[in-house]
Amino acid sequence: MTTSILFQAIVFLLGALICVPLAKRFGLSSVIGYLLAGVLIGPFLLGFVGEEGEDILHFAEFGVVMMLFLIGLEIEPKTFWQMRKRIVGLGGLQVGVTLILGYLLFYYIGFETNVAITIAMAVALSSTAITLQTLKEKNLMDSTYGTSSFSILLFQDIIVIPMLAVLPLLSSGGENNTTSHTTDNFHFLDGLSLGWQAAAILLSIVAIVLAGRYLIVPLLRLVAQARIRELLTASALFIVLGISFLMEMVGLSPALGAFLGGVVLATSEFKHELESNLEPFKGLLLGLFFITVGASINFQVIAENPIMIIGLVIAVIALKALVIYGVAKVFKIKTDQRLLLMIGLAQIGEFAFVLFSFAFQLNIIDQFNLDMMLVITALSMALTPILSLLNERFLLPKIGTKRQENRPMDHIAKTHKVILVGFGHFGSTVGRFLRAHGIEATILDHDSTRVDFLRKMGFQVYYGDATRMELLEAAGIADAKLLICAIGSTETTNHLVKIVKEKYPKLKLLVRARNRYDAYELMDAGVKDIYRESLDTSVKLASDALTHLGFRRYSVYRQAQNFIRYDEQGLKNMAERPKDRDAYISKARRELEQQEKLLEEDFTRGILSHDKLWDSDEMRSAALAKQRVKKT
Amino acid sequence: MRKILVLFAHPKLEQSKANLALINAIKDLEGVTFRDLYELYPDFNIHVNEEKKILALHDIIVWHHPFYWYSCPPLLKQWIDLVLEYNWAYGPNGRALWDKTCFNVITTGGSKELYCSSGSNHYSVAEFLRPFEQTAILCGMDYLSPFTVMGTHRVEAIDLNAYAEKYRALLEEMMRVPDLAYFKTTNFLSEITLPNQ
Numbered sequence: 030m031t032t033s034i035l036f037q038a039i040v041f042l043l044g045a046l047i048c049v050p051l052a053k054r055f056g057l058s059s060v061i062g063y064l065l066a067g068v069l070i071g072p073f074l075l076g077f078v079g080e081e082g083e084d085i086l087h088f089a090e091f092g093v094v095m096m097l098f099l100i101g102l103e104i105e106p107k108t109f110w111q112m113r114k115r116i117v118g119l120g121g122l123q124v125g126v127t128l129i130l131g132y133l134l135f136y137y138i139g140f141e142t143n144v145a146i147t148i149a150m151a152v153a154l155s156s157t158a159i160t161l162q163t164l165k166e167k168n169l170m171d172s173t174y175g176t177s178s179f180s181i182l183l184f185q186d187i188i189v190i191p192m193l194a195v196l197p198l199l200s201s202g203g204e205n206n207t208t209s210h211t212t213d214n215f216h217f218l219d220g221l222s223l224g225w226q227a228a229a230i231l232l233s234i235v236a237i238v239l240a241g242r243y244l245i246v247p248l249l250r251l252v253a254q255a256r257i258r259e260l261l262t263a264s265a266l267f268i269v270l271g272i273s274f275l276m277e278m279v280g281l282s283p284a285l286g287a288f289l290g291g292v293v294l295a296t297s298e299f300k301h302e303l304e305s306n307l308e309p310f311k312g313l314l315l316g317l318f319f320i321t322v323g324a325s326i327n328f329q330v331i332a333e334n335p336i337m338i339i340g341l342v343i344a345v346i347a348l349k350a351l352v353i354y355g356v357a358k359v360f361k362i363k364t365d366q367r368l369l370l371m372i373g374l375a376q377i378g379e380f381a382f383v384l385f386s387f388a389f390q391l392n393i394i395d396q397f398n399l400d401m402m403l404v405i406t407a408l409s410m411a412l413t414p415i416l417s418l419l420n421e422r423f424l425l426p427k428i429g430t431k432r433q434e435n436r437p438m439d440h441i442a443k444t445h446k447v448i449l450v451g452f453g454h455f456g457s458t459v460g461r462f463l464r465a466h467g468i469e470a471t472i473l474d475h476d477s478t479r480v481d482f483l484r485k486m487g488f489q490v491y492y493g494d495a496t497r498m499e500l501l502e503a504a505g506i507a508d509a510k511l512l513i514c515a516i517g518s519t520e521t522t523n524h525l526v527k528i529v530k531e532k533y534p535k536l537k538l539l540v541r542a543r544n545r546y547d548a549y550e551l552m553d554a555g556v557k558d559i560y561r562e563s564l565d566t567s568v569k570l571a572s573d574a575l576t577h578l579g580f581r582r583y584s585v586y587r588q589a590q591n592f593i594r595y596d597e598q599g600l601k602n603m604a605e606r607p608k609d610r611d612a613y614i615s616k617a618r619r620e621l622e623q624q625e626k627l628l629e630e631d632f633t634r635g636i637l638s639h640d641k642l643w644d645s646d647e648m649r650s651a652a653l654a655k656q657r658v659k660k661t
Numbered sequence: 662m663r664k665i666l667v668l669f670a671h672p673k674l675e676q677s678k679a680n681l682a683l684i685n686a687i688k689d690l691e692g693v694t695f696r697d698l699y700e701l702y703p704d705f706n707i708h709v710n711e712e713k714k715i716l717a718l719h720d721i722i723v724w725h726h727p728f729y730w731y732s733c734p735p736l737l738k739q740w741i742d743l744v745l746e747y748n749w750a751y752g753p754n755g756r757a758l759w760d761k762t763c764f765n766v767i768t769t770g771g772s773k774e775l776y777c778s779s780g781s782n783h784y785s786v787a788e789f790l791r792p793f794e795q796t797a798i799l800c801g802m803d804y805l806s807p808f809t810v811m812g813t814h815r816v817e818a819i820d821l822n823a824y825a826e827k828y829r830a831l832l833e834e835m836m837r838v839p840d841l842a843y844f845k846t847t848n849f850l851s852e853i854t855l856p857n858q
Contacts, residue, residue: 583672583736586703648770649814 040077044070045316058166060159061414063316067323078324085321090379091273092314093158095307097186097284098269100161100179101291102300103170109292112180119177119360120184123374127153127352134348140398143199147388148402150192152345154185156378157284158318159413163373173362174369181353181374186285189380193280193387200391233279237272237286241293249299253477253492261299265306268294298480301473301491305499318379326407330400338401342408346416350375365425372420376409446471446509450495450525452483455541455562456515460488470513471504496524498532506533514540519547526554545600552604568592599627662692663836666719667766670698670726670737679768679813679821680727686825692836694719698736705739712744717757721835722802724793725766731782731789741796750800759801762841764808764850765793766828772812786811787848803841808850830855 044066052062070077078085104112131149136142160178169175245268252260269287276286294300331338350371357367382403389399449460449470456472463470472490474480483490493500495516506512512529516522522540529536539558542548548559572589576582667687671680674697688695694715702708716722726733748754767786775782776789786809797804808831810824834855835841847853 581673581675581700583699583703584675649816 037078040070041066041317041320044320049316058163058414058417059316060162060319061411063319064323064411064414067320068326069323070320071324071326073326073328078321085317089314089318089321092311092316092318093379094273094283094287095269095311096158096161096315098272098287098291099304099307099311101288101293102295102304104292105295106292112176115177115180115360116184119356120181120188122356122359123181123353124153124185124188126356127349130348130352131345134344144394144398146199147196147384147393150195151381151384151402151406152349152377154189154378154380154384155182155349155374156376156410156413157182157186158315158379159376159410160373162315163414163417169369172369173366174373177357177360177362177366177370178373183285183288185378185380186282186288189282189384190280190285192384196384196387196393197391199388200393229279230281233275233281233286234289236275237289238293241290241297245294246297246299249297250477250481253299253302258494261302262306265303266310268303269307298477298484298490298492301471301500301503302493304503305493305497308499308503322379322407322410325403326411327400327404330404331408334401338404338408341401342405342412345377345405346375346409346412349377368420368424369417372413372416375416376413377406378410381406446505447511447513448473448501448504448506448509449513449515450474451514451516451541452479452488452490453515453517455517456513457483459513459515464488471509473500473504496521496528498528501529506536509536511537511539514538516541517543519543519550522547523550523554526551526556530555548600549604552601564593564596663720664718665693665721665723665832665836666715667693667695667723667725668698668737668740669696670724670734670740672699672734672736674699677727677768677813678816679810679824680725682821682825683725683766683768683810683828686829687832690829690832693832698740699734702736702739705736707740707743709743709746712740713746713749713757716744720761722758722761722763723766723832724763728767728769728786728789731784732792745796745800756801761802762805762835763793763797763800763802764805765790766808768810768813770812770814772815773809776811803845805841805844806848806850810851824851827851827855 045063048066048069049059049062052059052065067078069075072078128149131152132145135145135148140148160182164170164175164178170179249261249264252264268290272286272290273283276283294303353374354367354371357370362370385394385399385402385406388394389396394402447463447468447470449456449463449472452460452472452474453476456474460470460472469489472483472488473493473495474483474490475492475494477492480490480492491504493504495501506529514522514525516525519542522542526538526540529538534555537558538556539560540551540556542551542559542561544561544563548561551559568589572585575585667684669680669684671677674680674684684695684697687693696715698707724733724737726737732738745751745758746755749757767790769776769786771782774780776784776786778784786807790807794804808828810819810821812819828851831850831853835844844850844853
C-alpha cells in the first residue's frame, strides 16, 4: 500500500465524490454515503486504506470539534442558559439509566465487572457527529427532536471527562499498569491534585469566555480592517485550534470547549463570517471522519463471530433506544419527536473509540474485546441512518406525525426571514423601518467599524462581504423571504444580484439603484423591484418648492405621484426597447441623449394639463348654454 | 366669546371662485381657526391627536366643503372616520364634543330648485346632509341647518360677495351672542336675518 499523502487524499476524495452523490440520489443522508465510501476504500474491499485509518480518525475528529463550535455560534448565551435544565435532566437521566442497564446486560452476558462498566460507559454515549449532521441536513435543529438531541449530546460531552478520569480506577493493576503509548493522553494537569484540577478546568472555561469577549472580538476587528479575506479564515481556524489546545491541556473535551467558544462568539458581529469560513472545513473533516469510521469496520471480526456481533449490535441499539424512549416520555416529548429522538441517538458515539483505546492501554480490555467493541460501535453508527430512514418511511407516517412545532412566533420569525445587505444611510433607514414593524432583518455590512458601532446601538449587524455565496448562505438565504440590497456601489450590487439570481432565481430581490442607468442594468439582470435613490427624494423636494411658490399642496402631491409613476413606466419602456448599443457612442453621450428624450416626452405628454379632475368648467359652460337656450 | 373651527376641504381650490370668496372672508377673523385640510394633509395622513386637541379648544365646528355627489370630498370623510374616535367623540365615555355646535357650509353647482322632490336631484339638501346631522347628534353636538351657496355653475348669476359677507357676519354673530337658539329657527343659515344687516 502506498503511503503517499497525495495518493491517500485522492482515494478519500474520490470515494466521497462517488458514494455521497450516489447516496443522495437514492434519498439517503450523506452520512451513509461517506460510510459506504469508507467501507469501499477500506482494508476489506479495495484495501486502499489500512492501519493508518486510526490516525486519520483522530485528525478527522477535529471535524466534530468544528461542528460544535459552529453549533455554539448558533446558540446565544441566553438560550444556552435557558437550556441548562434540559441538558442536565434529559442528558443525566439518559446516561445514568443506560449506564446501569448496559452494565447489567454485559455483566450477565459474561463480562467481568470492570469490563462491563467500561463498555456500559461507552454505550451510554451517542454520536454527536452523526446526529447533528443529520439534524442539520434535515433542517430539524429547531424541533423538539433537535433541541433534545442536542441537550443529551452536550451532557454526554461533559460526562465523558469524569468517565475518562474513572477508567484508571477500573484497571485491575492500578495506574501503573498503563502501557507505554500514552503520549497522546498527556495532560498538563496530571500531576495536580483533584481540587486543583477542578480549579484549572473552571479557570479555563472562564478564560474562554473572557478571551471571547475581550480578546478574540477585538482581534477579529483588527483583522477585518486589513480587508484580507484569507486572514479571517486563518483567524477562524486559529480560534478553534487554540481553544482545542487549551482544552486538551487541561484534560477537557475539545468539542465542549469549542462549543463554549462558539456560544461566547454567537453574539458578535463576526458570527456569520466565522460560520462561512469554517463551514467547508467542518464539512470536509466530518466527511473524512465518517469515511474512516466506515474503513475501520473490521469485517474479519464480523466474519469470525457473526452471530455474537449481530446480536450485540441489536442488543445495544435496542437498549439505547428503549432508554431514550422512556426518558423522552418522562419529559413529555410527543410521540413522533420521541421516535425520531430514540432512533437518532441509538448508536454508540465516537467517544467510544477514545474510551476503548484508553481502556485497552490500561489493560482493562483485551485485543479481542477491543476489536469487537470497535466493530459494534462502527456498525451501530452505520445502522443509524438506515434505521432513521425506515422510521421516517414506515413508522412515522402511521402515527400521523407533525413536524410543525407549535411555536407560532418562532415560526413566523423563521419563515419571514429578511436579509438586508448594506447598512449605510440608505440601508439603516430601511432597517429601522422594518424593525419598527417587528421585522428583524439579518443585516450584512462590510465596514467593521460601522458594524461595531451599530451593534452597540442594539442592531443585529454582521460583518462580511455579501458577494460571497457562503456568507449569504450562512445568513440563511436558502429560506429567506426577501433580500434587500441597499449597497451604494453599483459594481457590488450587480455582482450580488448576479450570484443570487444564479443560485436562488426565485428569491424576491429589492434593490437600490443609484440612477436610471444602473436601473437599466438591473432590469437586464432580471430584477423587478428597483429603487432609484435619485427619484422620490428629488420629486419631493420639487413638490415642496412648488408649494413655496403658492401651488396647492394636494394638487402638487398628486402630480408628484403621477410623475413618479410615469417616470417608472418610461424607464420600463426604454429598458424593453431593442438595445441599440452602439459601441462608438460613449456612455456619457448616450446618457445625455436619453435625458433629452425624457425632457421631450415631458412636454409632449404634458402631464400637468392632463389633470382635469374636479374641473367644473365643462359643466359650467353646459349650464350656461342651457340657460341661453331657455332664454331664446 | 365663542370660538369657531372651520374645517375646510376642497381638492382643487384653485378652480373654485365661490369657495375662494367664502374662505377669504372668514379665514382671518379673530376667534376663527381656519383649517385647510387638503393643504394640511395632501397624503391623507391625518394627525389625529392634533385634530382632537384643536377640536377641544372650539365651541362651534364648521364642515365647509363643496357638495360632491351629494356628500363631502373624501378627505373630510377621512377626517370624520379618523378623528371622531370611539369613547372620545362618542360611545359610553365619549363626551369630548358634548354641547358643541356643528353645521355644514356647502357650495353646490346646481341651483336650489333642483334640490326638491320635483327637481332632478329629487331630495332637499337637508335630506342629503342627514349623515352629517346624525354624526353630530351621536357626538352630542347641536346640529344647525346648513349655510349654502347654490347654483355656482352659473357663478356670474349669483352675488358671491354678498354670500361671503353673510358668511362672515354669521360667524361673527355666532361668536358674539349669548345664546345660539335663534340660529335653530331657520332651514338655511344662509337665509337667516342678522340684526345688524
